[in-house]
Amino acid sequence: MEFRCSPSTLSDWSGDTLAVGLFSGTASATTMAALDARFGAGISQRLEQRRFKAKAGECLKLELLGQTPGTLLLIGLGEPAGFGLEGVRRAAATAAKAGGGPGAGSLGIALPVEGLEPVAAATAIAEAVRLSLFSDQRFKSEAEPKPVPTFVELLGLAEGAAAGLSAVAAICSGVELARELVAAPPNVVTPQALADTAAAIAQTFNLELKVLERADCAELGMGSYLAVAQGSDLPPKFIHLTYRPTGPVNRRLALVGKGLTFDSGGYNLKTAGSQIEMMKYDMGGSGAVLGAMRAIAELKPAGLEVHMIVAACDNMISGGAIHPGAIVTASNGKTIEINNTDAEGRLTLADALVYASKLEPDAVVDLATLTGACLIALGEEIAGLWSPNDGLAAALVGAAEQGGEALWRMPLRPSYREGLKSGLADMKNTGPRPGGSITAALFLQDFVGQDIPWAHLDIAGTVWSDKGRGMDPAGATGFGVRTLVNWVLAGGAA
Incomplete structure (x- = not known):
């Protein structure tokens, strides 16, 4: 066309x-x-x-x-x-x-x-x-x-x-890739399949790719991520894809996507009415960042180095699955009491954010289908945005509006951290039900390096549309790709 x-x-x-x-x-x-x-x-x-x-x-x-x-x-x-x-x-x-x-x-x-x-x-x-x-x-x-x-x-x-x-074809190709990844069944889009997708992008556009295996992640102390992965027969894949410009680098950006290719809930099993059959789209964040990287690689923005990170795995039940009540240690040394195995995405993102922070980026943005609470609060057309950085938040809201996507900035109220306190570990992985999307964002903030501008986008409601809306047909929407690409092309302001 x-x-x-x-x-x-x-x-x-x-x-x-x-x-x-x-x-x-x-x-x-x-x-x-x-x-x-x-x-x-x-x-x-x-x-x-x-x-x-x-x-x-x-x-x-x-x-x-x-x-x-x-x-x-x-x-x-x-x-x-x-x-x-x-x-x-x-x-x-x-x-x-x-x-x-x-x-x-x-x-x-x-x-x-x-x-x-x-x-x-x-x-x-x-x-x-x-x-x-x-x-x-x-x-x-x-x-x-x-x-x-x-x-x-x-x-x-x-x-x-x-x-x-000029950029329409590349951006739309990225959105379409994200839609195909999110829509595909979990027996097709596995952690290995996400790694293969990253490899195809790297080969086509001459990007750098590093895939860490389970042993590599263990060596880096990623106990939080590996705790989620340990119940599945499918090996986890920690994916790091890098775009480097041909000239000097003025800014370094990191895009982190939640990569749960299927989420059963673990021993806190999702029950009837919880749409367990739709948990193939729990990797919507990884679909968005892979789609964005595909577009960025084709458009080749000058002066920007962009890192994409996905800690991919399944959350399954087996004799080896993590127990509710277990305490694990993330790669920054923080101990986490897992009081709900169905709050697994933040556990994988914790180690992914620590890894991203070690790259010393000028800004980090993570995307995740993280909480049902965000869906209840904002519905299916608006994603939640949490950030302590006004400049980054404003830049992302502008980039979303430019692409026809909607973000609403939510509060990071420090007093809500009380709900994450654990009597045994440094923190629990979930707080009380009220304000659940806020405590989830506060949990993630603890794994981002100090003084690094960071934003969290909860796309739980926007990643899928049962009936279709506007330019999105029924099914996977590819939400987040246009926002990320527009933000990067504008210089990744923070």
Whole structure:
């Protein structure tokens, strides 16, 4: 699929399918007049007959026999007040999904982007089109490929806006990789499979890869991570992938992703109603950082060294699985009383964050499907953000908005640490139920080196969508890739 910015308008564009955005009420009177002038007054009459009100998300498809374009898509935008990049993304995704099908060739999209930064508008439209058309057919015995347009032209955007298209392919490829990893069943995406994915990225883009085996991790004192891994027959894989620029390094960044390829809960077994069958997506953080590294490696940002770290393993039940109540020692010497084996992600991240801190990065960002509490607090469209560093938090929120992802900064209240106190060890791995996502973030903070800017993103609610939303089809969303890539491309500010 090729994207182009075109100075053409809906009055003179020539192609197969034309998608036009319309506001409700009389706000799009000028646009309707242009449509009537080109296609005849019958267009307005057909809208009245079909009771098209241009509500947000509404779509009307009209076949225009003997005319070019042969198909006209009218996309409802709702009220003009508050219409911005998010509205543009949703409208573009609607147009893309309606504009496919047999005979899909060229698609022209005319949306009201006046007042929006042209490069940002072009990026939003192109990403929304490509990502909304993603279809995972890998596990079907008979694939059902969906036709997609060959060319997509963004009408009314000058050539200067085309700068926004330069990174779209790389970023979308990263999102699609993350979606495929998260969606795949746990018998396919294993710790070894994540290591193999990192190896493929390293080979394709000439990155450095180090994979630590169980013995290597034991030598480094990663007792917290290995405690989670010890119940599984599948060996753990500690993955360290590095991008280095060709020139001097101005900043060093670390991206850490939770890599639980399946989470049974351990001896605190997940029960009925806990969606144990969906715990394949507990490696959503690792999917996000692998997808981000794939995009970063292709885009080759100057002056930035980027490290990706994933402590991959399964959390299973066996005779060798860790007991509730066991005390383990992390690689920074802290002792942890495991009062809940289903709070395993933070145990793996603890040693991963210690490892990342030893690289002396200028900033560390971790992503994890960490707590159900975050899902309850923020729902399925907003991820939680915890950071003691205002600059890093603001940079990540801006990067998320740029990519159509949503973050909400949450508190790191020091007094909540009381809930993590243990009578036997330095700390417990879980606190009381109230404020569970906050105590989880406070737990992780203890494993980040002092004075290193750090942020934790809890993506438990955003990594999967049962029904699909906007540019995300039903299933794995690839959430976090766009945020991370945009943050890195902006210099990894902290």
